[in-house]
Amino acid sequence: MMKVAILGATGYVGAELVRLLYRHPKVQLTHLSSHSYQSESYSKVYPHFKGLVEEVCIEDDLNKIDADVLFIALPHGFASKIVTPALLQKTKVIDMGADFRISKEAYDNWYQVEHFGEELLEEAIYGLSEWNREKIKSAQLIANPGCYVTCSLLSLIPLVKEKVIDLESIIIDAKSGVTGAGRGLSIGSHYTECNESIKAYGLTTHRHTPEIEEKLLCFGGENVTLTFTPHLVPMNRGILATIYGKLKAGVTNEHIMHIYKKYYKDEKFIRLLGDTAVAETRWVKGSNFCDISFKVDERTGRVIIVSALDNMIKGAAGQAVQNMNLMMGWQEDLGLEDAPIFPA
Amino acid sequence: MMKVAILGATGYVGAELVRLLYRHPKVQLTHLSSHSYQSESYSKVYPHFKGLVEEVCIEDDLNKIDADVLFIALPHGFASKIVTPALLQKTKVIDMGADFRISKEAYDNWYQVEHFGEELLEEAIYGLSEWNREKIKSAQLIANPGCYVTCSLLSLIPLVKEKVIDLESIIIDAKSGVTGAGRGLSIGSHYTECNESIKAYGLTTHRHTPEIEEKLLCFGGENVTLTFTPHLVPMNRGILATIYGKLKAGVTNEHIMHIYKKYYKDEKFIRLLGDTAVAETRWVKGSNFCDISFKVDERTGRVIIVSALDNMIKGAAGQAVQNMNLMMGWQEDLGLEDAPIFPA
Amino acid sequence: MMKVAILGATGYVGAELVRLLYRHPKVQLTHLSSHSYQSESYSKVYPHFKGLVEEVCIEDDLNKIDADVLFIALPHGFASKIVTPALLQKTKVIDMGADFRISKEAYDNWYQVEHFGEELLEEAIYGLSEWNREKIKSAQLIANPGCYVTCSLLSLIPLVKEKVIDLESIIIDAKSGVTGAGRGLSIGSHYTECNESIKAYGLTTHRHTPEIEEKLLCFGGENVTLTFTPHLVPMNRGILATIYGKLKAGVTNEHIMHIYKKYYKDEKFIRLLGDTAVAETRWVKGSNFCDISFKVDERTGRVIIVSALDNMIKGAAGQAVQNMNLMMGWQEDLGLEDAPIFPA
Amino acid sequence: MMKVAILGATGYVGAELVRLLYRHPKVQLTHLSSHSYQSESYSKVYPHFKGLVEEVCIEDDLNKIDADVLFIALPHGFASKIVTPALLQKTKVIDMGADFRISKEAYDNWYQVEHFGEELLEEAIYGLSEWNREKIKSAQLIANPGCYVTCSLLSLIPLVKEKVIDLESIIIDAKSGVTGAGRGLSIGSHYTECNESIKAYGLTTHRHTPEIEEKLLCFGGENVTLTFTPHLVPMNRGILATIYGKLKAGVTNEHIMHIYKKYYKDEKFIRLLGDTAVAETRWVKGSNFCDISFKVDERTGRVIIVSALDNMIKGAAGQAVQNMNLMMGWQEDLGLEDAPIFPA
Known part of the structure; x- marks a missing residue:
């Protein structure tokens, strides 16, 4: 089983990643970090996971995390501060936020937040799975689309x-x-x-x-x-x-x-x-x-x-898992086989 | 008090007309007709009117209705069958449906229903109150907009x-x-x-x-x-x-x-x-x-x-009341003074 | 027109009071206070009142308010601090909160907040209109029920x-x-x-x-x-x-x-x-x-x-207006004649 | 793969059975019957199954169905007409309706519909999985609870x-x-x-x-x-x-x-x-x-x-699948491993 960590696991995107990865046959959730809920049981924050995901949330500290794949589900402006070439040498990173999606020029114009990871913008691969499949397969850093x-x-x-x-x-x-x-x-x-x-x-x-x-x-x-x-x-x-x-x-x-x-x-x-x-x-x-x-x-x-x-799945966590599957050389739909649920 | 009748009073537009006219200071609801609920008490069909509007629904028969103003809230294709020059001589008519809103050519093309009231199309005044105020004032037949x-x-x-x-x-x-x-x-x-x-x-x-x-x-x-x-x-x-x-x-x-x-x-x-x-x-x-x-x-x-x-008010019953006020020479906002209700 | 003020006008109960009092034929809203929005236009806080209620919110300061009737729509614990015998000599007060509803003993047990207005508890009349009508008519201080x-x-x-x-x-x-x-x-x-x-x-x-x-x-x-x-x-x-x-x-x-x-x-x-x-x-x-x-x-x-x-009307602002009508000797349903609105 | 048929597959309970069985690793959906939609593609009736379940709905005729397990998701009164000892000899039946849940006396009193399957009432096993597990394991006919x-x-x-x-x-x-x-x-x-x-x-x-x-x-x-x-x-x-x-x-x-x-x-x-x-x-x-x-x-x-x-799952289709697993001697949670989905 591959070890997977989520930075920002208690937002909605983080929780949807947990739900999808919980059933993924090839991964194991090893670290769930949360700024707001550190030291709390994940299933207390999200009682639907009671009995299923009983990990305790840790703080947002990369030094405490050892994982093969790291999902970052933080507000924009954070990932560009913490993703470094050193990190990418040991871990594949899928960033759910905006930091590595667009050019620095557009980022500065539309986000009005300083961008710290400029040197990694070229390395970041845009994770629109159907259109960027080959590059995703060999990527270390994915910018997952909105x-x-x-x-x-x-x-x-x-x-x-x-x-x-x-x-x-x-x-x-x-x-x-x-x-x-x-x-x-x-x-x-x-x-x-x-x-x-x-x-x-x-x-x-x-x-x-x-x-x-x-x-x-x-x-x-x-x-x-x-x-x-x-x-x-x-x-x-x-x-x-x-x-x-x-x-x-x-x-x-x-x-x-x-x-x-x-x-x-x-x-x-x-x-x-x-x-x-x-x-x-x-x-x-x-x-x-x-x-x-x-x-x-x-x-x-x-x-x-x-x-x-579904904005939480193909629009966020699902496409991220699809990208992970591509990066790892697994079947692309692994863990994503659910039919839609209706009426729901 | 002016006598007002509604043909098709048990649809949603009819019910909204009842609600607005119930509080209108210058009118009295005299006839509520309904194809589906004739002979039933109106407040049984719509229990929010219990104690307020206790009339019994009559059948959709113009001969049984004697009113100064007639609102028609029937599906398209009905009004053009029943509105006649004779009716218009004794009653002002406000049609909530599509029959008199557009040219016969457009009606035939887009509605695919035969139009029976062609001769009245020219007499019908389009009830977009703010843009057709002067003509509305002297109209006998209003085509109320969608x-x-x-x-x-x-x-x-x-x-x-x-x-x-x-x-x-x-x-x-x-x-x-x-x-x-x-x-x-x-x-x-x-x-x-x-x-x-x-x-x-x-x-x-x-x-x-x-x-x-x-x-x-x-x-x-x-x-x-x-x-x-x-x-x-x-x-x-x-x-x-x-x-x-x-x-x-x-x-x-x-x-x-x-x-x-x-x-x-x-x-x-x-x-x-x-x-x-x-x-x-x-x-x-x-x-x-x-x-x-x-x-x-x-x-x-x-x-x-x-x-x-609000599609039921300015988009239907409210604008119809506004047009009635114009036709009768009353203050234009009579019965329409409510502030919006929020959160609702 | 009687002058009416609302302390805490930007909560939902306050806004519903504004809506009902705006159309009440015998009152004039003279002061709208708000802790969070003072100095802002009321219709900016609640855009449904645009063009209807354009007052600027003032701070929650009784010294700035001169009114015949004062509605207090603040969280519990506030009214008991600010309602005084002196205030009641010049103003009728209707408190929408819990401070004067129940005995001090029950209040202490269930609310765990110190009660400051004990001496007024006996003077406060419980505003369950249908069951306490006679006492409400001569009250100066109403505890409006939840x-x-x-x-x-x-x-x-x-x-x-x-x-x-x-x-x-x-x-x-x-x-x-x-x-x-x-x-x-x-x-x-x-x-x-x-x-x-x-x-x-x-x-x-x-x-x-x-x-x-x-x-x-x-x-x-x-x-x-x-x-x-x-x-x-x-x-x-x-x-x-x-x-x-x-x-x-x-x-x-x-x-x-x-x-x-x-x-x-x-x-x-x-x-x-x-x-x-x-x-x-x-x-x-x-x-x-x-x-x-x-x-x-x-x-x-x-x-x-x-x-x-409707929890906002008979359960709050409507019953309060009903009580105001009783206190002033007006017809009990003044400003409360609306039929229910459906579907809404 | 075991062959599974659903009588009444186009109601909500039927559709939820389809959704759960579609992903069940040991079954194959072979017949989907529908009174209202016979001869229509299932994915046209329920477009969320487009590309996943493309079977054509057949009529509600047991003679056309050959299955190891038959789920009946019809209104009450139907199952008792069509389930026979002969059917039960070749097929395990899970009835989602009320016909076999309660005594004939209670059925007659509360349902006011004639019950035709009296002789099977004793054979029917009530499918409250956690409380009737042993009997369910050897049952041929399950009355699935409401x-x-x-x-x-x-x-x-x-x-x-x-x-x-x-x-x-x-x-x-x-x-x-x-x-x-x-x-x-x-x-x-x-x-x-x-x-x-x-x-x-x-x-x-x-x-x-x-x-x-x-x-x-x-x-x-x-x-x-x-x-x-x-x-x-x-x-x-x-x-x-x-x-x-x-x-x-x-x-x-x-x-x-x-x-x-x-x-x-x-x-x-x-x-x-x-x-x-x-x-x-x-x-x-x-x-x-x-x-x-x-x-x-x-x-x-x-x-x-x-x-x-979830009334559609543990309250209907999920418990039925749980019962099927028990009847077949499979792991009880097969096909039921999903974590709850939130917010949804």
């Missing part, structure tokens, strides 16, 4: 790469469940403040925007400037992205489907619904799937792509 | 009319609570099928599309072909419209605010939030308000408008 | 008073929406921690227990020791109390109904559903009603009472 | 059996998510009718009452007449049972814990929380666990037991 970003990129890269979409026309109107906001207390995540209401936030300024744009260039080969608007939906889990783009003249439903099949027909975790069914978050909840559907609107010349994933 | 449409039009007409927005670029990504789907049973409105999930529906084919386009021409003076995508959100009430449009060069936040103020600064039921706050459905729930906010994105040259209303 | 307590007492007093129920047998299993927990941030009110789950809390120790017992003695004339178990339900508003009691031999449904009618048949805000319909929170939401239903179980000799109210 | 019943019995049998509880005093106040009402359309399960509200139903007449009483006699050895009140909670999954009982004199928390440990300390799927933590449905969602907590109230001499399970 939830909105994964949903957007999986939908858009094929169309951008195949040059069927007007690069100036892309709009992503995304909707997220409240787990996306984490476990930290805030008035915006207070039950009675977000229940029975929907809102947009981060208009024109959300930090996932540059991540999407940089990766469309990286994997799609094109410079794109797009609009990304996230919304908060009164539900626990799920991302739905409704994406609009102007098509080049003559592009049809069949053409779009042909493109998606070209890239995804053998991808286990991407399900193409085509132009008859429409993706909904309930059909992916609890699984590592990303469902993609679309429809060409002849009246307006646009394609409307609707895609869905 | 919920998505009201939210979209109030947001877009000023910008279209002032020619600051690229007419080919408009996308409306709208989100609705489940009351919008009515009280009729369907798998899509079954609790466990829509709770904890979000979905898009009616991609490229939703019937509110032609209504929005026709009225933008009517009130904004421009031919617009736009994309409208509705979504179902797991909450009871509320519409949020996130609207995207490319701006003409040089248009700024200040310019947009100036335009909105020009048209709305004296409108009681339209609240301009400007470019600092963002509209949320919780802030309008239970009231007749439509909140409008926006932000210009200099990176992409787009304006993003976010507007919110 | 939400669970109002629902429980209105259900139980008649049966205790008429001696049809075994005093040792009473169990109250109560369920509350999350507004009952207030606006203060806590992990227990974090959206993703209470959504899609139900829990019991305060087993055997909830502070409403002694309030219920003392008032059953006061209004029902009997010493009762009962079990009270509150639960948190994933919804914004509403209290449902399911109450169990062993009946004296031979007591029937008809007998129970007779007793309830004896006390409540002329009470506007209490609706008796009898033994055929069962109370649900949705039918009272947004109103000052308390619905009461029951059923005698011949197999077990028990009566099961199910009662419902 | 969700409310499982939660109630696991909580009560030890205390009844050990005679620490007054048999006349037991009250079960139970709360269920809406999946418990199934997928059949009804106004009571319409989203906007149950969202944001809580109600009690089936007062004094719910059909799970005699099942609980008969099994308390069977496994606890005592005749009990109790009160059972179910409630509908606005959430998808979960049962919470709050159970009240008068204790014999001198029974303490320690005594109760001792009793629970005596019976459950080695039970994998029963987690004893003791008297410090309180069970909540979120901590068991997605798993086969039943969490049990309790507190003795010295003031009233009662014990309050709070227990929780």
Whole structure:
């Protein structure tokens, strides 16, 4: 069994990693660290793990951790301080945060936090599993993508790469469940403040925007400037992205489907619904799937792509496990075989 | 007291009309008709009215109804069969459905139901209160706008009319609570099928599309072909419209605010939030308000408008009461003075 | 217009008082105080009041407040420090908190907070409107009952008073929406921690227990020791109390109904559903009603009472307004005429 | 691989069986029958299974089904018509419905449906896994318990059996998510009718009452007449049972814990929380666990037991799989190893 540690195990992403890794046949959870709950039993912090994960949380101190793979699930700004070349020589690192996802320039512009790990940015491999598989296999440091970003990129890269979409026309109107906001207390995540209401936030300024744009260039080969608007939906889990783009003249439903099949027909975790069914978050909840559907609107010349994933799984912990499997040379879906759970 | 009747009083729109009219100081509810519940006590169908509205539902038969104002809250296709010139000579009619909202051509194309009231289409006045006030005042037949449409039009007409927005670029990504789907049973409105999930529906084919386009021409003076995508959100009430449009060069936040103020600064039921706050459905729930906010994105040259209303009130029964007040020469906000109710 | 001030106007109870008083025809809101938001515009704290209540919050300082009626909506322990005989000489006070509700002995035992206003406990009148109307009319200081307590007492007093129920047998299993927990941030009110789950809390120790017992003695004339178990339900508003009691031999449904009618048949805000319909929170939401239903179980000799109210209205702000109306000699339902709002 | 068929595979219980059996390492789903959806692809009825379960639904005809184990997930009244001695000679049957759970007398009294399978009632083994393990191992026909019943019995049998509880005093106040009402359309399960509200139903007449009483006699050895009140909670999954009982004199928390440990300390799927933590449905969602907590109230001499399970898993499909494992001589938790999923 391979030894795995999680830095920041008591946030929601950390807990979802614990849940997935608990059942993974080839790993053993050896260290769970927590700033807020150190010395407390993990199952007291998260009683659903009672009887299953009874480890005591340790402090966030890398010196106390000896692991083959280290997942870092801390707020942005932390990983870049603690990941060092020395650490990477002995441990594979999968960072769930933003520190190694984007260029230093974009990071400085959109995050307004000093970045300490600049020298490692080139070594960090972007963990969009389906598009970066070969590099992930030999990586020591993975920058695991964000939830909105994964949903957007999986939908858009094929169309951008195949040059069927007007690069100036892309709009992503995304909707997220409240787990996306984490476990930290805030008035915006207070039950009675977000229940029975929907809102947009981060208009024109959300930090996932540059991540999407940089990766469309990286994997799609094109410079794109797009609009990304996230919304908060009164539900626990799920991302739905409704994406609009102007098509080049003559592009049809069949053409779009042909493109998606070209890239995804053998991808286990991407399900193409085509132009008859429409993706909904309930059909992916609890699984590592990303469902993609679309429809060409002849009246307006646009394609409307609707895609869905579970923000905690394919949008975070699940994709991280998928990346770990790739890094270790294991079967890619190990520990990720669950069907979605519905109604849940 | 003026006598008021409601045809179709046991649907959600009918019930919301009852709630608003019950407290209206100048009207008396005299007839509540219901196809499904005739001869039952209204308060048995809707126990929240116990002790308040104890009328017995009568059948849907105009001959049994004698009223000064008649609200019709039936599925589309019914009103056009029963509203006649003779009826209009003795009764003012406010139709909550689609039959008299749009041109026969659009109706035939998008509704696929035969329209029987063609000769009255010209007489019917579109009940978008803030934009058609003078005609409403002297109308006998009002076509009350739909919920998505009201939210979209109030947001877009000023910008279209002032020619600051690229007419080919408009996308409306709208989100609705489940009351919008009515009280009729369907798998899509079954609790466990829509709770904890979000979905898009009616991609490229939703019937509110032609209504929005026709009225933008009517009130904004421009031919617009736009994309409208509705979504179902797991909450009871509320519409949020996130609207995207490319701006003409040089248009700024200040310019947009100036335009909105020009048209709305004296409108009681339209609240301009400007470019600092963002509209949320919780802030309008239970009231007749439509909140409008926006932000210009200099990176992409787009304006993003976010507007919110309560689909049952400003999007249906409230605007109908507002129109009744206008038709009767009463103060426009009579019976509509409630502040929003929060958290609710 | 009478001048009204609210101490603690930015909590949920304070905001609901603002909503109800905003439309009350005989009062004017003159001072809104807030510890957390002083100097901020009230409508910025609660954007649903934009354009309606634009006062700036002042600090919690009685010297800055000059009002005919003062509502205190602060956490327990505060009112007993600031209400003085001198204050009561010039201002009527309605305290929404626990300080003046129960005996000092019970307060010390169950609240573990020092009580400073002992000398005023006798002067304080318990504001259970339907049962203490005459004393409320001439009161200067009202202790407004809690939400669970109002629902429980209105259900139980008649049966205790008429001696049809075994005093040792009473169990109250109560369920509350999350507004009952207030606006203060806590992990227990974090959206993703209470959504899609139900829990019991305060087993055997909830502070409403002694309030219920003392008032059953006061209004029902009997010493009762009962079990009270509150639960948190994933919804914004509403209290449902399911109450169990062993009946004296031979007591029937008809007998129970007779007793309830004896006390409540002329009470506007209490609706008796009898033994055929069962109370649900949705039918009272947004109103000052308390619905009461029951059923005698011949197999077990028990009566099961199910009662419902809106915890923010009849359980807090609405009953407080009802009490203010009584104190001022106004019509008791002034400002409380709203029908429930459904679906909401 | 053993061949497994499901009669009634398109209800929620059927779908949950499919989900669990899909990942079970020793079975193969060979037949999925559906009355409503015959000839449709299963993954079209339930798109979360797209790519995973692509079988076509067949009609409900036993002659077309050849299986080692047959799960019947049909409404009550059907299984007793189709299960015959001949069928049981070739197939093990696990009935998810009520037909074989209780005595014919109780069935006739509480269900008011004719029972056709009387001769098999004695052969049917009640599938409360933890209490009937030995008989289940050699059974051909299992009557799988209901969700409310499982939660109630696991909580009560030890205390009844050990005679620490007054048999006349037991009250079960139970709360269920809406999946418990199934997928059949009804106004009571319409989203906007149950969202944001809580109600009690089936007062004094719910059909799970005699099942609980008969099994308390069977496994606890005592005749009990109790009160059972179910409630509908606005959430998808979960049962919470709050159970009240008068204790014999001198029974303490320690005594109760001792009793629970005596019976459950080695039970994998029963987690004893003791008297410090309180069970909540979120901590068991997605798993086969039943969490049990309790507190003795010295003031009233009662014990309050709070227990929780996932109604679709330990309350239905999970316990059925547990029983199948027992019947086949496999490891009891095969296919049931999932940790709960939170927040979900």
